[in-house]
Amino acid sequence: MSLTFFLCFLFRTKSKMAYDGLTSFDIVVIILYFVVVVLVGLWSMYNTNRSNTKGYFLAGRSMLWWPVGASLFASNIGTGHFIGLAGTGAASGVAVGAYEIMAVFAIVTLGWIFVPVYISSGVYTMPEYLRVRFGGQRLRIFMSVLALFLYIFTKISVDIFAGAVFIQQTFGSNTFAAIFILLGVTAIYTITGGLAAVIYTDTLQTIVMMIGGVILMILSFVEIGGFNELYLRYLTSAAGFVNDSCGLPREDAFHIMRDPIDSDQPWPGTLLGITIIGTWYWCTDQVIVQRALSAKNMDHAKGATVLGGWLKMSPFFLIVLPGMVSRALFPDEVACVSAEACEAACDNPAGCSNIAYPKLILELMPSGLRGLMLAAMMAALMSSLTSIFNSGSTIFTMDIWRRVRRTASNKELMIVGRLFVVVLVGVSILWIPIVEAAQSGQLFVYIQSVQSYFAPPIFVCFVMGLAWKRTNEKGAFWGIICGTALAVLRLILDIVYPEPACGEDDTRPNLSILGIHYLYFNCLIALVCFVVTIAVSLLTEALPYEKVIGKTFFTRGQSVSYEADADVDVTKGGTSSGGNGNVEDTNIEEHDELNDDPKPTWKRAVYWFCGYTTEESSTPEDTKLMTSINEDPMWSKINLINAVILVGVACAAYGVFW
Secondary structure (H helix, E strand, O other): OOOHHHHHHHHHOOOOOOOOOOOHHHHHHHHHHHHHHHHHHHHHHHOOOOOOOHHHHHHHHOOOOOHHHHHHHHOOHHHHHHHHHHHHHHHHHHHHHHHHHHHHHHHHHHHHHHHHHEEEEEEEEHHHHHHHHHHHHHHHHHHHHHHHHHHHHHHHHHHHEEEEEEEEHHOOOOOHHHHHHHHHEEEHHHHHHHHHHHHHHHHHHHHHHHHHHHHHHHHHHHHHHHHHHHHHHHHOOOOOOOOOOOOOOOOOOOOOOOOOOOOOOOOOHHHHHHHHHHHHHHHOOHHHHHHHEEEEEEEHHHHHHHHHOOOOOOOHHHHHHHHHHHHHHHHHHHHHOHHHHHHHHHHHOOOOOOHHHHHHHHHHOOOHHHHHHHHHHHHHHHHHHHHHHHHHHHHHHHHHHHHOOOOHHHHHHHHHHHHHHHHHHHHHHHHHHHHHHHHHOHHHHHHHHHHHHHHHHHHHHHHHHOOOOOOOOHHHHHHHHHHHHHHHHHHHHHHHHOOOOOOOOOOOOOOOHHOOOOOHHHHHHHHHHHHHHHHHHOOOOOOOHHHOOOHHHHOOOOOOOOOOOOOOOOOOOOOOOOOOOOOOOOOOOOOOOOOOOOHHHHHHHHHHOOOOOOOOOHHHHHHHHHEEEEEEEEHHHHEEEEHHHHHHHHHHHHHOOO
């Protein structure tokens, strides 16, 4: 407690809460931050192997638990979280924190159930796992396209928009010019450094975000007078214009489990729907799983997920609660009701809850610390985008381009992977106007609603693949197709018939599908996918046991040799990956026909900067190591004990805010 008061005294703020603009000290802090990021990126480029697909996309499977754990957290916490979590907290209270707490259970599931199967299967990407588990190519291609679709519409565009909101509040103008600069810096060290550079810079950015977040949380509670005062002032905080339908906070604002019929986040959906979303995101999404697969062994992978789980507990306290403080301190702006008032406050007639967190930074942080927090927000934007860029290029290169160009050389794959980053950025920017207008200006609600529609088909496909060896390709494919069709239908209806703004009449057609809460619709899609997958699998021929062994949870670590599939050209670097049945050509290493010719200095410099070399760097021993799930008995027990403690703390957090 004495430390808290010391920090509050050291970082005390002006009671007038007036933002006078960035000082030279703020600017110096921001510049120093970017200098350090560049130095860390260059160091990681120099000390890691970026010359082949394993080194560029999986960091050579050589990462320790602590940078991987930090990267798991940083990859998830982008500006979309700082803006969206705080905004939804300001608008409706603590219930949104359930997504953060539920993530703890999903992260532990990743380390103990999913990662051992992925490693045993010897895969780079999640679509590749589907190819190895079920055979054929259509499921892998469909999953690749769907994953890229979700990256654009729920990740990249959201983070870019959130960054635009933040920069607009900070600088007032030239919003997209500043975003383009950040995107440029982000893309450069993603393109050149590969996954290792992303993980090391994520580690730095996690430290910055945690320091800045803790300081701002302390200042927020000091300004409002503590939690009890927040409770009283939040429940009475309203903008100048209030009517019967909107303006006042929810009566259940300090409860996570809410009414199952009339609330904004019904408790059955919280328990079931968020579990589906969390398992999809943390256990089957390429952005997250790719980090876990980069760990040097199972001990480090599990340790990383435990660290990531502890860090994931923090946003509830560092982001959601400060967002509620912001509404209590600035109700006329953050809680604006009319379109005119919101337009004047934040240039968004749909609502201004998204400015809750930037408003706190600009009004409460003193000079210097304000610059640190600005750097933290930029860190959140950049760390999230770099993770998505790297994973998106991995999926496109390894699962789509290699299918189109079976004879593609290592050099071609490296070039294609880097160029695809540019394509991702361009398409995402075009989607930003839809994000801005969605869900009455609550960014996090937009994210979760779209993910609620598309997560269940992927969730069911992977869970059935891992848990039930009888699941075959036909069952998995038609299950994911039916679920995705329902998801697309609901998304189109949401875009064509958006939810009316607060105080406006609901003129949407009386369609029952529009009246289902997105968390309930999530459960409905999951049920349909389960039924279709099971029914079709039972009605069609089962996969031979030798095709399944090593690729389900109950057969993980086992292996069997068999003939390569007819559609795989094993002469182009194919490998059985330790005899587990993965005959995909994941180990692509080809000599450049010009390798023996002398190259000018400028060309050698470009090759080093882009990480391209024609030297062989993968051996059969490396491949065997990549599929090993052996653990050290002592560290296995330590990881398990820490995981149990972590889960207990998460359950206690649910109990406190039940």
